[in-house]
Amino acid sequence: MDDIDDSIKPERIVFVTVGTTCFDALVKVVDTPEVKRELFNKGYTQLLIQIGRGSYIPTKSSGEGVCLAVDYFTFSSSIADNLRSASLVISHAGSGSIFETLQLRKLLIVVVNEDLMDNHQSELAEELAERKHLFCASPQTLLHTIKALSLDTLAPYHPGDARPVAKLMNRFLGFLED
Template sequence: MMTSGAVDREKEKKVVFVTVGTTCFDALVKSVDSRHVRNELKKRGYTNLLIQMGRGSYIPRKSTMQSCGEDESLVVDYFTFSPSIADYMRSASLIISHAGSGSIFETLRLRKPLIVVVNEDLMDNHQSELAEELADRKHLFCASPQTLGQTIQTMDLDSLLPFQSGDALPVAKLINKFLGFPAE
């Protein structure tokens, strides 16, 4: 009984992966660590919360699965950096990321649902431009640390459109043309 239950649980494991890249973004870590956001994630059926916290100093509360009792809480774990973030992304059902273009496009290429949280403390906040544009085009959801809980509550994952990967060929063609190289 126990083992089959464990297998079931393993099968139903739905991981939320939070990543701040190489930045320091305590406001995001604090936000996902809040009771409100945890509750919303649980309501959505997510079972695990894994946080890549980068250079931040805020330590989230770790918790392991409480197997007894009806009220199963979210399993929470965290780490600072990892050389293979792609593996965590692949195994996640939802990714909550900072607004860096690297993380954004890596997630979109993996066709994973994505919530981008914009760091409002950054001085030159051009990062929100990209997140907002891609949210307008329905490739991801855009939130702030304050609105994250609400976004999780109201998001409709089926409304997301897959992102068509870009192409560097137009640039290469223009460079060739400019330099007078024959087109192939």
Template sequence: MGDTVDGLSSKRTVFVTVGTTCFDALVKAVDTLEVKRELSRRGYTHLLIQMGRGTYIPTTSPGEDGSVAVEYFHFSSSIADHLRAASLVISHAGSGSIFETLRLAKPLIVVVNEDLMDNHQSELAEELAERKHLYCAHPQTLPQIIAGLDVESLLPYHPGDATPVAKLINHFLGFPDD
């Protein structure tokens, strides 16, 4: 079901990141048997969870049904390598994590942390989901979002070019054109 190399099934990793905060609701959601079975059914073999300041410890022993293998860590100096190696990313709604994942053209499910006050991050995630660049979920809807996941339907995100704006600002401030 996964990608094959010389007829052998290769590792397909789902990388989960909560950033530097505590988002135990997301870690608990991906640690459910329902989510693990659905990921396994879709050909994912490993679940790597970056859990930040969270205290909930995910189950690492493989399920009786042969579902995905689980590893976790709290922090890393850089998650870039984990993002690059991932086949699917499940992330909190932090703009840095979202745009870094989109820049790498990785399929992305953003899970909104409903415990945050004045959550402007959810607005960003919902807008990008409307534009079909990613999927947006809440911890309780994550199993259904994974079940309906169609990564082929996602559109590539092309960041805007800030050059014209920078030139206009430079012109307004009296700096010479380059």
């Protein structure tokens, strides 16, 4: 009478996004057996990778046996559904991806693309990591960061209220206030 299969695990999705850029170093590192094994050991069941303009194509797998199910795509009109369904997001350091993920209160690892010149995005990622809202890594340190993941060390992100700044700017520019 007991038809429940105890081997079925709930879906726990890792969503990797590079935005509209080419960030093959990130895609390559999440495609390594070591990273996949560590994610699987942490209880994740699926790995969905958005590769953007990159040329590196990750290895797809169905997730049978002792491994993650892996799939990828280049672009989507919106990654909002992917972010919502994810248990863990591994993202490039684009501010849009970072803040959208934080507002959804998702576990976030931001991987800084060290190949970019004048990488101001790293400053944002490092500041938010220092404030304990996310984890920050490079492609070379991602595996270590995944191994060390601890939810206990993170603080929820609360977006600021921009209205006082907008009001001050409007007053400065001579616009009438409502």
